[in-house]
Amino acid sequence: MTTRLIDESLFENPTNPTNPESLVHLEFDDGDAPRLAGARCSGCGTVVFPRQESCPRCSGRTMSAHVLPVSGRVWSWTRQAFAPKPPYRAPTEGHQPYHVGYVDLGEVLVEALLTVSRAEIRIGLPVRLTTVPAYRDDDGTEVVTFAFRPERDGER
Amino acid sequence: MTTRLIDESLFENPTNPTNPESLVHLEFDDGDAPRLAGARCSGCGTVVFPRQESCPRCSGRTMSAHVLPVSGRVWSWTRQAFAPKPPYRAPTEGHQPYHVGYVDLGEVLVEALLTVSRAEIRIGLPVRLTTVPAYRDDDGTEVVTFAFRPERDGER
Amino acid sequence: MSRRDDVYVVGCGMHPFGRDESVTGMDMAERAVREALADAGVGWEDVGYAAGGSDVSGKPDTLVGRLGLTGVPFVNVQNGCATGASTVLAVANALRAGEASLGLAVGFDKHERGAFHVSAARYGLGEWYAETGMMLTTQFFALKTQRYLYEHGISERALAMVAARAFRNGSHHPLAWRRKPLTEQEILDSAEVSPPLTQYMFCSPGQGSAALVLALGDRAFDLCEQPVKLASLAFRTRRFGSFEVFSPWLPPGPHHSPSIDAAEAAFRTAGVRPADVQVAQLQDTDSGSELIHLAETGLCGHGEQEELLAAGATDPTGRIPVNTDGGCLAGGEPVGASGLRQFHEVVRQLQGRAPGVQVPGAPRVGFTHVYGAPGISACSVLTI
Amino acid sequence: MSRRDDVYVVGCGMHPFGRDESVTGMDMAERAVREALADAGVGWEDVGYAAGGSDVSGKPDTLVGRLGLTGVPFVNVQNGCATGASTVLAVANALRAGEASLGLAVGFDKHERGAFHVSAARYGLGEWYAETGMMLTTQFFALKTQRYLYEHGISERALAMVAARAFRNGSHHPLAWRRKPLTEQEILDSAEVSPPLTQYMFCSPGQGSAALVLALGDRAFDLCEQPVKLASLAFRTRRFGSFEVFSPWLPPGPHHSPSIDAAEAAFRTAGVRPADVQVAQLQDTDSGSELIHLAETGLCGHGEQEELLAAGATDPTGRIPVNTDGGCLAGGEPVGASGLRQFHEVVRQLQGRAPGVQVPGAPRVGFTHVYGAPGISACSVLTI
């Protein structure tokens, strides 16, 4: 089974392109899985995600690639109870209600899937970057996207 | 093979609904084929096609059904050289260049397919209402629309 | 500014909101326009400038084929949920610029059932954002509400109180879609959509149309016994740091909102304070939005909402009646028509002829507020 | 009207028209806006009111995410081929109404190749009309031209002369798409589309963007050494009896046109005569349209066109230079941008800095004309 990132522009350059299977469910302290990459304005310091060419705060055009922190806290969350319409693409096993929210990474809040149980989810929960299968391409390729999971003891 | 009018609202009530095959290529002096039906404003006399509920000239709302003349003259014409994109539906045999134009019926000019040869077509040509196959429905039904053909000697 | 330069509403019309498969968007728009013209006692041929908006139901300027081919300038505008305000702004500016003395604003829409379709590219976003199930307006409202309740110590019951009042008001309003009152418990117990919001805390895409006739200065008083003055209409896009729909990221807070800017500008231009408002329309795409907008527009302080709701202060008989026609929650949201519905209701309230429950005591200052993607808000002050 | 109330163009910018898969509609719009702001010597934060139009390439107000989140009111307009004029009108009215002293108008589009897609319902027509192959804009232009040539005794060669001049002008213009001159015979011999019009007599859907910075009164003279005055801008919908695209029927003639009304109003308001115009932009969706518009706008009499063309009177060095940038024929027609391209070219001509061939003799009076579905036209007079 081959695997690909849903959109490479969201991530820092994957360091292990010869072994794409390694992308899924890797822990990021392994050091060889893709981290999220945004951009930072050299004029005013604003951090954006995904990268864009001009700064939404000061309109400057000197944005440089900027890798985001991997851990933060849930800033807000909700649950997607019903199956979204296309262009949403459900995972192979079909739509299951899932959590989504903003994660406060300090310099920026990033919207992401949250692989956190309903019992556990709350504003302020410490979470850490991970990857999850998003859907399967027509040719069978597993497409992987980013998400945040609860941080484990001692990870910070 | 069953046959239907492309849109019944364009025609006066067909008088022979039990024999829909009779719709195709009927001559209109036969007296039992559908004629075009527009509407006429009782306020200002404006004739429109197809029918609409208010008058585009005086905004009055007393429009009554009005059967259009069957013969007139070509007011302008052109040829459709390339196959139109959908929602155009080509006839069963595929797109062939066809003529289209406005026919001056005296009280109104009506846009229509012109089943007139390239050699013969010209502004001023006397023409007469007819029906032609437009396309075939998925279930095989032949769908028929209106057109004008050259008027024959003695028809007027 | 002298009365000569002021713009007034001199007529309004509306096609009932809801679901009615027998009419098209254009049918509804035609009816709303004819009703507004009749209300103003003018003919279509008297209109010197027109603006229309529809998100999905046709090109508004083709209405001239139904209303009469007078040659009138007719501009189509499209600003999402703020479209109605954009039509009024386009007409008001044209009148004040001297283009005409009588103008018409119309909005209409007829949406499919269910959530609105979205296109990531149309919002300048990558396909991944929609494909992974994060591009839903319902999520945005839930996320914003969740955070707002947390920051200001408001309970989920307050969300149910908003919806209950909306359906209560709608039940008395002949032009509303949802006319059945619901209890707070029924609302809390309805299907989960995106917590903290349940099914009955969301408005649905629907259909409808509303239209206004506007006139300049003295012409307004010639035409109408009770012209309603458009004391201000302020339209704002988001500033940096606002929390908007379809945002893959946000800067660290505090988060601003275009509603704050638009409301401040509207009150400043009109020379009235939020406390002067006697009847208000707030964008209530969902219960949480109305709660937030109550404070963002300055009609109350952040965190005061629950107490106000519990005390009935936002009811038609309260201190600050909100969404007296049931708002979007009871009316549904035909995007192009929704902003003009707000004007219709406030104008009729100020003229003492509300279609539903009339705010007592002859209110003289009204307020409207719309808010929508991609971070725009428009607020108006209407006075009589 | 005093100079204080007049609106001026103080900056213009344009992204080259044509085909370039490496840029999106929004990319082009951003570039055109930045160029217009730089040309005016102002920043985006100075803009107090903005209007944008795009038929298919995104919501113009989302440009604030690229240009800067200043809170500026940003209205989206959509009037088909007249969209560019609608953006200018919206901004000019806002400036004259006192909403701001500096405004921005931007239009952009990036279309698919080939004829535009149409939807019968969107035009209030039955499906039969499209299904039977009568709902094509190319047919409409051919039918209108066929009749016009017949009524006024004009030969098909005149159509080729229009296109030949367009490609000649385009060949000298750095922002044009089609830069290869073609002979009249090559144009006549190109593929038949709909007689009397051949392939090279039609413009193609393309891509591009153009933007203007507009300022009120004295502010304009503070900012710009050579502000170009928007002496008038008249927008008209069709009156009864005009011959428009997608018409299943027409009333018996004579057939009027909104171009006649818009041009008359523009000249009347500006206080100039058609004979005063020294550089003109006319909607040339096809060669026949330009021919017809030459007379409908009053720039010549009906039937005089062939002689004017043969004498070179519409060339840049002639009595009445038309489409000096090659018009739609050489530029293609990105619907939202096309009207603003006209302004861009006329402004640059009047300022003596045409990107292509400069009309000699320092022209002081310019004219623009757009025309589109469903029977709308907008004309402006620009002076320096």
Ligand SMILES: [Zn+2]
């Ligand atoms: Zn910056």
Ligand SMILES: [Zn+2]
């Ligand atoms: Zn009539």
